[in-house]
Amino acid sequence: MKPRLYMIIPCYNEEKVLPITSEMFLEELNLLIAKDKISENSRILFVNDGSKDKTWDLIKELSEKDEHFIGICQSRNRGHQNAVLAGMMEAKDVADITISIDCDGQDDIAAMEAMVDRYHEGCEIVYGVRSNRDTDTFFKRFTAQTFYKLLNKLGGEIVYNHADYRLVSARVLKEFANFKEVNLFLRGMIPLVGFKSTSVYYERHERIAGESHYPLSKMLALAFDGITSLSVKPIRLIAGFGLGVSALSFIGIIWAVVATILGRTVAGWSSTVCIVCFMGGIQLICLGVLGEYIGKIYMEVKARPRYIISERTWEKDEKAEKKKCSK
Structure with missing residues (x-):
């Protein structure tokens, strides 16, 4: 039986890049379906993280254009990690596997096929790992590599040069749902679940359009969160x-x-x-x-909720179907 894949794509103010990368995601999804590696019922799940631009309107337009596009909207901006978590928890009961990837097109979308192949070989988690950091500035490369080495020395189990591009099976997600932390650092929490895992290596590209939503201040905050969340x-x-x-x-x-x-x-x-x-x-x-x-x-x-979903693209269809049945 072919697995049902959900691509989890967090979005925050991505109106410039979304029209471009959405087509790239759909092309990759159709390619995997054509090769009989995933089910035709696979979906691309956009998670709108309280965007202030037209991101949610674009997601709704995409869902009306093609059934493979679906989306959920958070009630407010909760941050990248919470958006990824919301997508994974939304998909855990309907998908066999999920692949989380950023919307900006920097991560190599073609690496998804290798991830799905590793899943078919028996791996429950497949980490997308950068093969090099040639596109980074010296400062960013030095600080990132120092962070990974420091966190590993402090006892945090993280994969070197891995961010949040990964395949996770439904089996892992159901176990991960038992982790109730409010302070999230997913790249350090996922390895704690266990199960068979491996890595797929890829080259990261420049952002296709728009501006990065992770300035130095946010990267430092994420790094400090990672250290204090995973190690005493x-x-x-x-x-x-x-x-x-x-x-x-x-x-x-x-x-x-x-x-x-x-x-x-x-x-x-x-x-x-x-x-x-x-x-x-x-x-x-x-x-x-x-x-x-x-x-x-x-x-x-x-113990506040880690995310709140205010709207789903498919709820409109469900309401319309209920009205037809009532008539």
């Missing part, structure tokens, strides 16, 4: 550093007492200020890291 080692490092500073302070106290007894004490304003500033800075950094973890606990305890 920063807290342990703080504890270890505190012990080290305490040991040095104890030695300093002994030295001060001995110097006083020997009568060699000299008033030193500069040394005092340096020590106070150093210790004050360290304490503020440590409090900031602890505060980040406490803030995450606060959000998790509230």
Whole structure:
């Protein structure tokens, strides 16, 4: 039996790029159907993440134009990770496999065929991994690679150079639905589910149109979320550093007492200020890291919904069908 595929495509203010990439997604879907690798009932699911432009109107137009296009609209902007989650949870009961991919056309759409092939070979998760970062600036390449290495050293199980381009089976999604975190970092959470997995390598292209929605500030926030969501080692490092500073302070106290007894004490304003500033800075950094973890606990305890769907493209058809039946 051929698997039913749902492409999960988060969209935020993509009115410039959507008319271009939607045709590319449809072409790839039809190609996989023609090769008998997926079911004809496969769909392209756009997730409108509270866009302020005409993105949702375009999605509705596409759904009327071709039955393979469907869409859901979030009640407000919740961020990329929540949009991907909303699409996966919407598809988990109707699809056999899902492939999440960004709308901007940077990820190689043709890699989907290799992902589906790996699924047919028995893999439940297939990660799309960048083969190189030649299109990135030196700064972005350096910071991204440093982040992946740092997070792995801190205990986070993430695939190197993998973002959110991946195939996930319905079996994995149903288990993943039991993960109730409000603070989402999908590329680190999916590996925690387990099951057989592999990687497909591809080259990433320049954005086809529009502007990137991930400036440096958002990338840094995502990186910090990833570290604090997957690892408690920063807290342990703080504890270890505190012990080290305490040991040095104890030695300093002994030295001060001995110097006083020997009568060699000299008033030193500069040394005092340096020590106070150093210790004050360290304490503020440590409090900031602890505060980040406490803030995450606060959000998790509230258990607010991670996404709210305000509209679905197929609901209009269902309402029309109900009216016909009532007549």
